[in-house]
Amino acid sequence: MSPRVMRFVEWTIGAPRGEAPxxxxxxxxxxxxxxxxxxxxxxxxxxxxxxxxxxGRTGHTEYDEIARCRLVATQKER
Ligand SMILES: [Zn+2]
Incomplete structure (x- = not known):
């Protein structure tokens, strides 16, 4: 019988470690x-x-406001 490897990994995402968003x-x-x-x-x-x-230049009046944050996905084995 061959060995079975079972690996469970939990991922989280957020601001880079130690940094505020x-x-x-x-x-x-x-x-x-x-x-x-x-x-x-x-x-x-x-x-x-x-x-x-x-x-003022174009008469265009509708806009999307976009907020971008750099995120880092990290994995933690359990
Ligand atoms: Zn425009």
Missing amino acids: KPVILVRCLEPGCDQESEASRSHMDADRWALQHA
Whole structure:
């Protein structure tokens, strides 16, 4: 009889170890055919300013606000 190996691994996901979550914010224009988006920034003010300037230039008025965080998946054997 061959030996059987059973391995159970639990995964978790979160901010890199020892770091607080640090989201970056960007906004993306939702006007069909317009793929423009702001630079990612740690400040809402930068994204809002970009959207208002974009609205002023183009008349485009709807945006998605996107918050991105770097996450790390780690495994813990049990
Ligand atoms: Zn646009």
